[in-house]
Amino acid sequence: MDLKKLASALIPDADILPIDEYEKIYPERERAPKAEVTRLAPSPTGFIHLGNLYSALADERSAHTTGGIFYLRIEDTDEKRKVDGAVESVIRSLKYFGINFDEGAEIDSPLNKYGPYYQRQRAKIYRAFVKDLIERGYAYPCFCSEDELNAVREEQSANKDTTGYYGKWAKCRNLGEDEIYKKLAAGVPYVIRLKSQGSIENKIAFRDAIKGEVTVTENEQDVVILKSDGIPTYHFAHAIDDHFMRTTLVIRGEEWLSSLPVHLELHKVLGFKPPRYAHTSSLMKMDGETKRKLSKRKDPELSLDYYRKAGYYPVAVVKYLMTLLNSDFEEWALKNPDGDYRTFKFRIDKMSRSGALFDLDKLNDVSKTEISKLSAEECYEFLNGWVREFGTEKDKSHFDDREYIIEVLALIMGIGGKKRRKDIERAEQGVRLLDYFFDDTFSPEYCYRFDKNTVNTVLNEFIKVYEPSDDNSAWFAKVKKIAPLVGFASEMSEYKANPSAYGGNVSDVAEILRIAVTGMPNSPDLCTIMRILGKERSVSRLKAGLR
Numbered sequence: 001m002d003l004k005k006l007a008s009a010l011i012p013d014a015d016i017l018p019i020d021e022y023e024k025i026y027p028e029r030e031r032a033p034k035a036e037v038t039r040l041a042p043s044p045t046g047f048i049h050l051g052n053l054y055s056a057l058a059d060e061r062s063a064h065t066t067g068g069i070f071y072l073r074i075e076d077t078d079e080k081r082k083v084d085g086a087v088e089s090v091i092r093s094l095k096y097f098g099i100n101f102d103e104g105a106e107i108d109s110p111l112n113k114y115g116p117y118y119q120r121q122r123a124k125i126y127r128a129f130v131k132d133l134i135e136r137g138y139a140y141p142c143f144c145s146e147d148e149l150n151a152v153r154e155e156q157s158a159n160k161d162t163t164g165y166y167g168k169w170a171k172c173r174n175l176g177e178d179e180i181y182k183k184l185a186a187g188v189p190y191v192i193r194l195k196s197q198g199s200i201e202n203k204i205a206f207r208d209a210i211k212g213e214v215t216v217t218e219n220e221q222d223v224v225i226l227k228s229d230g231i232p233t234y235h236f237a238h239a240i241d242d243h244f245m246r247t248t249l250v251i252r253g254e255e256w257l258s259s260l261p262v263h264l265e266l267h268k269v270l271g272f273k274p275p276r277y278a279h280t281s282s283l284m285k286m287d288g289e290t291k292r293k294l295s296k297r298k299d300p301e302l303s304l305d306y307y308r309k310a311g312y313y314p315v316a317v318v319k320y321l322m323t324l325l326n327s328d329f330e331e332w333a334l335k336n337p338d339g340d341y342r343t344f345k346f347r348i349d350k351m352s353r354s355g356a357l358f359d360l361d362k363l364n365d366v367s368k369t370e371i372s373k374l375s376a377e378e379c380y381e382f383l384n385g386w387v388r389e390f391g392t393e394k395d396k397s398h399f400d401d402r403e404y405i406i407e408v409l410a411l412i413m414g415i416g417g418k419k420r421r422k423d424i425e426r427a428e429q430g431v432r433l434l435d436y437f438f439d440d441t442f443s444p445e446y447c448y449r450f451d452k453n454t455v456n457t458v459l460n461e462f463i464k465v466y467e468p469s470d471d472n473s474a475w476f477a478k479v480k481k482i483a484p485l486v487g488f489a490s491e492m493s494e495y496k497a498n499p500s501a502y503g504g505n506v507s508d509v510a511e512i513l514r515i516a517v518t519g520m521p522n523s524p525d526l527c528t529i530m531r532i533l534g535k536e537r538s539v540s541r542l543k544a545g546l547r
């Protein structure tokens with residue numbers, strides 16, 4: 001058969017370049033020998049989840065700890081899955097977590113020399129290589145209709161044969177020249193398939209950058225490489241792209257391991273040296289006693305929006321993911337509590353081979369700790385960012401008073417004290433801790449543990465003596481003085497020596513005051529809270545607390 005003529009009939013495009021040209025257009029990158037070129041290659045569905053972030057972090061760290069490049073490629077070969085604004089949303093989501101691309105789709109960079117970075121815009125490149133494969137006898141047209149393919153699949157299933165288009169089932173593999181041209185003349189739609197040279201009798205030993213030595217079975221499927229709309233399939237497009245974008249390391253979920261034989265064969269017939277592959281294991285969680293994969297349907301925490309809405313401190317999420325990525329990160333982080341995680345030497349070969357266990361409680365702990373390290377001003381900026389996007393109208397107006405919030409935060413965070421407090425876990429929860437500092441969100445519960453008389457005496461007596469200029473010890477001395485008036489011990493030691501002799505002690509007096517002023521039995525230092533609220537507000541709350 002005249003394959004050149006066939007290739008021209010199937011790919012009649014006038015404007016495609018000879019394939020050698022592409023080696024010149026997209027030359028090897030100038031890079032240090034160990035510098036990795038990695039990519040995130042999402043389809044533009046707009047949904048980007050924790051697993052993607054986990055993988056993207058491994059990509060970004062692999063590139064940036066080696067002086068390499070991390071780029072964004074959009075795999076939009078399947079038009080049906082496209083969602084408007086999805087690319088921007090991927091970029092924005094990752095940026096929130098401090099993960100930035102050096103080059104790629106919608107990235108404004110002088111490095112963008114390997115584009116276009118949208119696969120649909122690269123059709124010409126793919127078609128040039130499909131044409132070349134046809135000319136060399138590695139690809140052929142297939143005219144089978146959906147119905148025919150379904151019938152084949154049913155027969156294979158009934159025979160318990162492997163399903164797919166291969167071997168004796170690959171009807172169009174051996175079509176004669178006349179038949180092909182007849183179908184073409186009749187306008188029968190066709191796809192182009194790889195003419196697989198593989199056999200499932202053969203095994204390929206392969207070294208995965210995470211999983212180590214892996215043995216896979218050779219591909220024997222004549223997979224579709226070009227669809228009837230002239231656009232390639234993901235498999236074909238990604239092989240061309242990873243080669244011409246000069247990717248050195250492909251990090252992707254282990255669900256792609258089963259496609260690896262196809263990918264290796266594609267690289268082989270195209271004459272490319274494949275990149276190194278690293279297949280990450282899925283993130284798992286404990287569900288009761290059992291460990292299972294995080295699921296889109298069951299686990300809201302799989303969606304990245306969850307973290308933004310809940311107001312997790314982004315660096316905390318990243319640091320927590322780092323502990324899952326490299327088991328020695330945690331030790332490093334303990335030794336370098338204030339160290340930037342970017343100075344940790346990330347290594348892809350230290351990633352866990354089995355599914356990492358994602359534990360929200362641990363993340364919460366990391367988040368609390370990271371937030372506790374901020375200055376009051378930094379914490380304000382962080383909370384304010386959340387408030388502007390997710391807060392109520394009241395929250396927004398509260399946050400207009402930056403100075404006041406910073407003063408409150410300094411107290412809540414224990415800044416200047418012996419030890420930082422870790423009360424703020426996430427913005428959503430942290431912002432609520434500020435509610436009682438504003439009259440329009442102060443909603444006391446008055447959960448006093450003492451009788452009306454005791455409560456009223458304590459409050460009235462304190463109203464009489466309260467002076468906002470009192471320092472902590474003067475303030476506390478006044479609280480102590482009230483204790484005997486309600487039959488409470490003013491010294492803890494006295495109370496402990498003989499608890500039954502007293503109705504309570506000095507800290508119970510303070511609790512009554514605290515409930516009146518903050519609405520809660522626990523709070524940071526009450527004397528400071530009252531100073532921040534000011535005399536008028538403090539006294540009116542003490543009065544409102546009378547029963």
Ligand code: GLU
Pocket residue numbers: 041042043075234238250251252256
């Ligand atoms: N486009 C594929 C996806 O949506 C990317 C797979 C790969 O990284 O090779 O996950």
